[in-house]
Amino acid sequence: MSRYLAPARIGLLALIELYTEEAVPTDAIVPVVNFLASHLLDCDLTISSPTAPPDRWAKAESAIRLVLSIRDFEQVLGPFLAADRLPGRRLWDRFLEKLWHIDSLHGLQEFIDRLPNMLAKTKEELRRRAAAGKKPPTSVLLSPTAPFGAFVKRSCLEFSRMQFNHSAELWQGFVKYRQPTAGYWRRRNPQHGRLSFDSVLVNGEEEWGRSTDALAVVAYGNMLLMGDLDETVTVSTDDIESLLEIQVEQLHRYGNRIPAGLRDQFRHILKDSHFIPSLAHYLNYSDTWRSGDYPTAFDHLHRYFDYTMQNRGRLFYQYALMNLAILQSDFGCHKEAVTTMLESVSTARENRDTTCLNFALHWLFHFGRAHPKLVRELESSSMLGTGKETLMFLQLRAKESGMWVLWSSALMAEAKLVMSNGDSVATALEHMVRSSQLNIERNMKTMMGAQLSTIATLWDRLGLAHMSTMTCEVFLRCHARNSIFDDELKMTCRLAGLLAGKGRYEEAFEKIEGINRNSLDSVKASQYWHLFRGLLKLRRDLHRGNLEAADDLLSQLLQAGPESFEPDMVFMIDSLHIEALTRRGEFQAAFNKIDRLISELREDNRDISLRIRLLLNKVHLFDRIDRPEKGFTIAMRAASMAWRARLVPLLWQAIGALANILNALGEFAAAAQLLFAILPRCLETDSIFVVATLYSLLADARMGQAGEVQGRSDAHTHERTEFLTRAHEALDAALKHYSAVEDVEKQCEMLAKKATLMRVMGDDVLAEDCAAKYLVMKRAAVGRNG
């Protein structure tokens, strides 16, 4: 197997020769040069429309197609006429003429020997030619430094380096590669015979007679005997390696798995080459890793590093360990992952491998954020220092060693840290801006996903939902093409979550279902996808009062256990669980769970917003057991914490809870004042459920106020009516918002309240109407759920 040259490359050389002979007509120049360039260069010259989804595997596929069959050439050259021959001759004919003109092993040698004529001559050579009395060449010349020239030069060099048996193999491979065109060529050239693939055989036929066939078989081996059954393909090592690189790059950049068809074709090619680059094992490892085949992934990883441990005089043990740790953590073996990663850190230190060390520390930092328990002991033994110190260290090192990606992501991590600690928003923003500047300066397209998702989080926390939505949209429309699929998935899910928050469940599901199914091959991604879909459904079921279905989903979600999900998702599951418990009236269980979670979060020093959420849940629980006043301090604390951390949506919720307590205490005017102040701002946050709750509280407060007025004297009937009307308006708004999120229970509650209100106001017809609506709704809900 040759290192560089393969039959397909000879075809490319022949095409370049045609091009320099000016046989390519003007209108075909662009397609031909484009075809050549796309196979010689790494870049893709075809301008794909920005809206169309980019076909990431197109390059690999076309490379494989070219290696396997000559048909690609026909597709490119078929439609054009040749410029330098008889009219009616197509460029494809000229190309075939060129190929069939290479009529023996020596012909191949001559073909290669002739190639340097296409290169532009140096001054020295020109002078020598002039001295020899030859004219300088006139045809198209390729500069030796241009892509074509470099290719031609390299091909000549590689051919001259070949062992004889390799060049003979190349020749055989070429004969086989060319053979499919024999039928067409024979129609054009009737003198073309059975043995025309080798002129020596044709010439020898007169002399050798019938034993020519025997000789041909001896020389060409099984190729002639097997005919079409022989499926061996001649590829060069270089081809295989570049294909592998494309695939690994795709895997790294987009986190996709290789499409099955492509994988099969590639396996077919590898099957016939007795040389299997070690990178192939890495590819297998990545593939099995993503497909979730844990033992096989381990096997391949070990195999890969066994082959490459001592490569180019460097040790790669630390990388092996790092990969192993990532693999382990992905499959939920967190403890093993930590020990492995620590070993990787120490090995990297030993080998003075800064790059690896930095990556490992970065990973450890993130891992520590996600699984604080596992890392806590380490921090106490002061091996790594606390999270913040690590981050500072990482930033410094990344700057020193010019690892821009690492630097940028460290900045981002710091911004996140600041946010989750509830510190100054300005500091967080500063870090984000610095990271963004880096991204733009260094054109790190892959970092866009992380950056935009951090920004969206910030907007979310500040309660600017539309900004957050917009950021998500921007990412999905402009940057998704260049970033990892994981980012795309998470952004889509975030967008779907926002939509669901507005009660637009159908749209949310549409978004989620609209994700490219091919990319969901990867086990992690599909897990996340399924989980998120489950969560959305769960939320909808809870709202619709479909508690059985919710229980079903919850039991599945809880079963999976915290090992396999990210902590954020685990929290979401937990909070939905609490909600389900509350809705079902299992208050004790809910209370216990909340308490447990609160203490856990405090221990782990987790994101402040989660803690506030839990506190609010607790307050809500007290409300449900009709002892809202018990939650007063908690609500106050939540409000002050939310205020400090500028967690605006939570702040409004906390204030709402406070207003509820005020209502309970009979301080209706104060409650109404509070609610009146916050409602417009809350509307900005796009969390409809909270808005609806606030409205219903407002209605309660107004009713209370009306009661107070009534209690004082009869003179204030006018005032009372006004309060009642306002309560009615608030109830209407609440009902509207509750029905937007399809919350059946609350809707019924509102309808009941409305009916009561109507009766109080003396409008019995309307009251009856509301009562009837209530019954219909209740029955419908039961019917749907039952």
Added chain:
Amino acid sequence: MGLTAKDIEHLKEALQQAVVKCSERCLYQSAKWAAELLDSIPDASPAEVEQRAAGGVGNYVHPAFFPSADPVEAALEAKELNRYLLAKSFFDCKEFDRCAAVFLPESILSGVLSAKLSEINSPRGKGKASAALPADHALPALSQRSLFLALYAKVISGEKRKDEDSEMILGPQDLGAVVNKQLLIVSRFLERWFAERQTEDGEGLPPSQGFLEYLYGMVLVKQKNDLTAKEYLMQSVHIFPWNWGCWLELTNLISRTEELEKIAPHLPQNIMSFIFHANTRVNLYQQGQDLAASLNDLLNIFPTSSFLLTCKALLNYHSKDLMTAEQDFSNLLALHPHRLDSLDHYSNILYVLNSRPKLAFLAHLCSSIDKFRPESCVVIGNYYSLLSLHEKAVQYFRRALTLDRSCLSAWTLMGHEYVELKNTHAAIESYRRAVDVNRRDYRAWYGLGQTYEVLEMHAYALWYYKKAAGLRPWDGKMWQAVGSCLQKMGRDRDGIKALKRALLADTYYDSTASSFGSAGPVDRMAQMDPEVLLQIASMYDRLDEEDEAKAYMELCMAQEDGGAAGAEGAGLGDSVAIHHDSPGGVASDGETEGAERASGHEGTGVTVATSKARMWLARHAMRTEDYPAANRLATELCQDGVEVEEAKALIREARSRMELSNMMDR
């Protein structure tokens, strides 16, 4: 040489026996040769086959089961059968030492050898020593077959070790000085064995089967004891003539035709001897009608024998009938497509014919069959050499030599490549090794001469050229080289003689070659080489023999329109066109003049040599005041466009002189 059906039957039987016997003794090549020959005898007519079939299949006995003719040997063989089979399997698995140890364990060997030593050291105490060590003293009672196998295994293991010790080709260890350490032991043993036979107590012993003589001869050859070796080998072929290896050893020992004639009467008169005679003559570069006729006779008996066909092709090759030789080889290839033997010669022919596609195909074929055979490597090396890729060529020749150090053609060809690479030191060493392997290789001698000539060591070069010329007395190129060497040394008289010989040789080849009725490049010899003529003329000139010089100059000039032959001579004399014995300057084909030369293939035309001759003649005419002649010659020179300036000056001078004389006349 007609053979009756009965004769053929006998021949077949004998060959079958030979194959079995040779392979019993692990003489693989001889067995292969005999089997090939056996296979090339055409089957008897169907009637006879039927007749034989009627005789009954039951009577058929596989030749392997014929018992040994001698009862004593047969008994011994029967007794040792198990051990023999063991030893043979070991040999087949290339475990030579183990094979030898089956029959000749170290204890027996050391006993035999020490007894021998004591005999030599103290002739008086012979009886005493034998009394002291009666058991060890005696030769082990073994059948000759087992003894041969054991000793042969010893020799082969020694050869293997020798090759391993030599390490890299042309490396520091590879000086040809490494010896086979087992030879001494084996030769002592065999000496003893033969001595025992010759003494009176050897009467009762069974007669020799011939193989041990062959082995002893082989060992002696390796020890460079040629005379004794020849004796033993001749004994061997007398006893068992079907061992081709033995004949081949004899062929290698004969380096001159006279030697062959000398030993011919002492050889047995049978078909093997006939084949040997023909083969040896081919290897000695003999040619002639009688040789061709005898080969044809043999081919009548063995029509498809690849060996004989190769001989015939080589004969044509040596007599410079390249086209026929090429056809012969081509037919051979079609007949035996998997056979690699002697394809290296074919590649030489294709090289000389400059038949690149075919050579490439041949190389492809060889490398498909087995890329690790010396022949394949030589073919590939030749192909690369033809493409002027000399480094690669050297690489393949080296590989051939690593595979087989005694591969003669690879040594010589590697020398040629080293010359091309201007590595004269390595070239000389390669040629030297080639000559050491086979002293009859005139190409290596010639190459050595050429290399020394490049180094301007003419006295040395002369010696080697003379060697080459001695081997090929009818090759003009050799004599021409001798002549030019002598010329450079200033020995003009001898030089002239040598060159005249060269002219003669060329015409000789012409006459013999025509007997093969071929066309093509041979015809080119029909006229004399103007270069040689010019050389002769200039030497005469230096000797101040103007008449002779003038005659030769005119002869040289006459070659321009002398015939319809090529202009090959131009620049040949001092070019480095030393590849093979090609008459043409093919080796320099890669250089720039290639195209020009090819164009001059039809007529002689004007060459450098003839122009020089013309210039000389013009000057001579000026000197002898033959102005019109000078004027004519100089004008011709102007027309030819050679040395125009000088020619014009001559014309001017001649004209002025003529005018002057005209004026004087008036």
